[in-house]
Amino acid sequence: MRFHFRQFTPFIAFLVFCCAGVSNASVSGGPDKKCTACHATAAALQSSPTAHKPLREGRCQWCHKTHGSANANILHAGGGRDLCVICHKAQKPVEGEKENHGFSAKGECSVCHASHDSGRKNLLLKEPQELCLSCHEPIKNRLALAHPHAAAVDSCINCHNPHPSASEHLLKAKPTDLCSACHEIAPWQKPMRGWL
Ligand code: HEC
Ligand code: HEC
Ligand code: HEC
Ligand code: HEC
Ligand code: HEC
Ligand code: HEC
Ligand code: HEC
Numbered sequence: 001m002r003f004h005f006r007q008f009t010p011f012i013a014f015l016v017f018c019c020a021g022v023s024n025a026s027v028s029g030g031p032d033k034k035c036t037a038c039h040a041t042a043a044a045l046q047s048s049p050t051a052h053k054p055l056r057e058g059r060c061q062w063c064h065k066t067h068g069s070a071n072a073n074i075l076h077a078g079g080g081r082d083l084c085v086i087c088h089k090a091q092k093p094v095e096g097e098k099e100n101h102g103f104s105a106k107g108e109c110s111v112c113h114a115s116h117d118s119g120r121k122n123l124l125l126k127e128p129q130e131l132c133l134s135c136h137e138p139i140k141n142r143l144a145l146a147h148p149h150a151a152a153v154d155s156c157i158n159c160h161n162p163h164p165s166a167s168e169h170l171l172k173a174k175p176t177d178l179c180s181a182c183h184e185i186a187p188w189q190k191p192m193r194g195w196l
Contacts (some may be wrong), residue, residue: 035060042116051117062087063115085110091163101162101170112162132156151182158182 036043036058046053046058054062063083064074071078077086085092090108093101112131113123124131133140133156143153151158159178160170171178 035064045117048117050088050119050121050123052115055116081109082114093164101164128157129155131162132162140165 024118036046042055046056048056060076063076066074069075078092081093099172112125114125115123117123118125120127126134133141133143136156139152139156159172161172162170165171167174173181
């Protein structure tokens with residue numbers, strides 16, 4: 001699922017040779033002083049260990065154009081999602097698929113992720129559990145009942161993928177495989193043990 005450098009090598013080549021009036025030297029060199037000289041906030045984030053790797057490395061022009069763009073924030077592509085999936089193909093939602101996370105097929109990566117830095121791992125806007133529960137009120141209420149499942153209290157992403165998944169309900173595996181990953185025998189089989 002991780003993003004690999006090789007995947008966007010053609011994209012870099014495209015930027016270097018076609019776009020934004022960028023010289024080879026400024027793209028392949030170190031931090032891009034042409035941008036950070038004026039943009040102190042972005043410049044300060046370059047030393048943050050949680051910042052987005054391309055920002056840390058000063059690759060401002062991998063995402064931003066230099067002189068102007070039809071997109072807000074002079075970005076290469078409009079909408080957080082269109083920009084992000086240029087490099088992150090694994091998280092790309094497939095339009096109309098039931099496996100998509102309800103809203104993200106139409107929506108944005110930015111409901112969950114920052115673009116530059118969030119101060120958290122994976123650029124997340126909130127801690128993972130807090131993030132999920134901020135939208136899933138009915139599930140949050142269930143965790144407050146007398147017998148919550150320890151696995152769900154711990155983390156939703158024990159079982160669910162936040163991104164499009166090949167299984168229904170964004171599950172990381174088929175329900176039976178999912179349960180047996182932590183429970184030696186599926187709990188509902190326990191009463192049957194004596195007869196098997
Ligand atoms: C000479 C100073 C200077 C340099 C160099 C500079 N900028 Fe800017 N930039 C500004 C100013 C001034 C604004 C408008 C005020 C603001 O939004 O901060 C701006 C605005 C922006 C915005 C917001 C645009 C919007 O639509 O709201 C982005 C994104 C941006 N710059 C990116 C860059 C990138 C990428 C580079 C390097 C290629 C760069 N800037 C180089 C001064 C500069
Ligand atoms: C991975 C893509 C990406 C990279 C790399 C990146 N940006 Fe951005 N930047 C964005 C997006 C997307 C926005 C729109 C606002 C948001 O989502 O945070 C943005 C917003 C901005 C803005 C306007 C809002 C603000 O925070 O003031 C400036 C200025 C800016 N970027 C400068 C830079 C500079 C300078 C660099 C390099 C040090 C850089 N960016 C690297 C994606 C990127
Ligand atoms: C130009 C290519 C590019 C674009 C566009 C881009 N990213 Fe990334 N992103 C990267 C690279 C490179 C890494 C580091 C991958 C690694 O270390 O395995 C990364 C890592 C990440 C990570 C993992 C963070 C971490 O700490 O490992 C997240 C989350 C992420 N990007 C989200 C986004 C989002 C959201 C957008 C759209 C605003 C976006 N990316 C746009 C290149 C890009
Ligand atoms: C509902 C919230 C949510 C949305 C929407 C979302 N993400 Fe994520 N993303 C997460 C969480 C949570 C993680 C951390 C997963 C983990 O720790 O296993 C993550 C991790 C990542 C990573 C790190 C590698 C990985 O898969 O663990 C990348 C890259 C990433 N997201 C990109 C994106 C892109 C691109 C989009 C938009 C197409 C997007 N995300 C939309 C919640 C979200
Ligand atoms: C910005 C709001 C938002 C956030 C944050 C969010 N979700 Fe969702 N989620 C939705 C919406 C909207 C739907 C579709 C309607 C529904 O099923 O409730 C949905 C649907 C789901 C579904 C059901 C999918 C199906 O096909 O049955 C699961 C599972 C899920 N989300 C898990 C998560 C997890 C895990 C997280 C945290 C990583 C998370 N959600 C974060 C809004 C959100
Ligand atoms: C132990 C594994 C597991 C954990 C942990 C887990 N889920 Fe689920 N979830 C499932 C399974 C299996 C289904 C499908 C069967 C069902 O609906 O009960 C599901 C279904 C869902 C659905 C769609 C059906 C519905 O009830 O609305 C949502 C939304 C959801 N989970 C959200 C969450 C959230 C939010 C968390 C974190 C608090 C979470 N889940 C933690 C296994 C898990
Ligand atoms: C990430 C690990 C994990 C996964 C996956 C998981 N569980 Fe659990 N489950 C736990 C832990 C931890 C406990 C609490 C300790 C215990 O009783 O073993 C627990 C407890 C339970 C209990 C007893 C609850 C109580 O109140 O005593 C049941 C029933 C259960 N799990 C069913 C399931 C089912 C069904 C699935 C598949 C949908 C599942 N578990 C998947 C970790 C997990």
